Amino acid sequence: MVNKEGIDKETEEYVSILKERLGQAYAIAESAREKKFDPSLSVEIKPASDVAARVEGIVGPPGIQNIIRSLEAEGKSRETIAYLVLKKIAAGEVIQGDKRTLIEQAVRTGVGILTEGVLVAPTEGISNFEIRSNPDGSDYLAVYFAGPIRSAGGTVAALAVVLADVARRQLGVGDFRPTDTLIERYLEEITVYGTRSAHLQYKPPDDDIRHIVRSCPVCIDGDPTEDDEVQVHRDTPGIPTNRVRSGIALVICEGIAQKAAKVNKYIKKIKLDWAWLEPVIKVAKKEGGAFSPKPDFRFLDESVAGRAIFAYPSSKGGWRLRYGRTRATGIMGKAIHPASMYLLDSFLAIGTQMKIERPGKSCVVTPCDSIMGPVVKLKDGSVVQPLTSEEAQKLVPYVEKILFLGDLLIS
Structure with a gap:
């Protein structure tokens, strides 16, 4: 069953509990401030239910939240x-x-x-x-x-x-x-x-x-x-x-x-x-009606000796951009196949920061096993694509060359 705002009963009860516990936490914080151990005698941050309330609380002026809400309703x-x-x-x-x-x-x-x-x-x-x-x-x-x-x-x-x-x-x-x-x-x-x-x-x-x-x-x-x-x-x-x-x-x-x-x-x-x-x-200039991106070397400008460079700009075999998301990806969080982590001498662990050519900003590495993984050439001349991290770990001693690093998931 849902209410007139389209919220089911279970979610409504959950939100109600959050508000109740928030009120209790603020009451405890206010009583702690009254003991005069802090520079301020009251809790500076006031609870806000939406963007309009936050804006009024941070920069004002008083009453502006009602105007913002009316414009949002339109x-x-x-x-x-x-x-x-x-x-x-x-x-x-x-x-x-x-x-x-x-x-x-x-x-x-x-x-x-x-x-x-x-x-x-x-x-x-x-x-x-x-x-x-x-x-x-x-x-x-x-x-x-x-x-x-x-x-x-x-x-x-x-x-x-x-x-x-x-x-x-x-x-x-x-x-x-x-x-x-x-x-x-x-x-x-x-x-x-x-x-x-x-x-x-x-x-x-x-x-x-x-x-x-x-x-x-x-x-x-x-x-x-x-x-x-x-x-x-x-x-x-x-x-x-x-x-x-x-x-x-x-x-x-x-x-x-x-x-x-x-x-x-x-x-x-x-x-x-x-x-x-x-x-x-x-x-951006278009040739033949299609955009043709050129290699961008700027992400290598601040390379430090000792830091690993996994692929040069737009080089074959580097990571392929793939759009999608996991629970761990976001604005700065990107994902690669866990097999790639092991095949790169375990240099890329979960949470490692990596600079990428495109979109251009740094990112934090997380794993995703449902995207395309790496392709490697073994010392016996065979070409293999490990599908799991366990397979990749077993192949590490026999890898001669990484032919493709796999997908880089961007949300």
């Missing part, structure tokens, strides 16, 4: 809800305040909706908002990004800039007009960050960086986070530090530049004039 997408909620806050329909206050609240809430209220990006990934003056006297909006914006992913980092642009336009704040010196400072800073401070997943061409900084109507700023300093463009007017700011590199490179195609779809959906983004979009 079947609108997460990106559309973020845009509509931002417009309402910036228009002063939810809270009152000056331009900077309204913009800050609108953007933080919008990013909170995009990240579904489970990441620190809207609170710690965006550290500050300022309304400043251009050299010609006009005003512009500067948004300070910090390292934790990386947790939101490149798309959300870029959309945070889009939302900031929507809010500043609605409130009549002018656009950012950087000088040539300032643009070159950004370029040097990003180069230093990518080569000395940390690793960037994507480093766009220098001209693309110049184009983004020059054309973006919002100033992408950030607090100094690295010990490394710029050497050429020091003491640049408008930037109070010579230290490298990680936030600008992450948002410009891994956000706007790398995710330009996705951002372009979003700005067209909300009818925002960002025509300047078109030159940054990298379109």
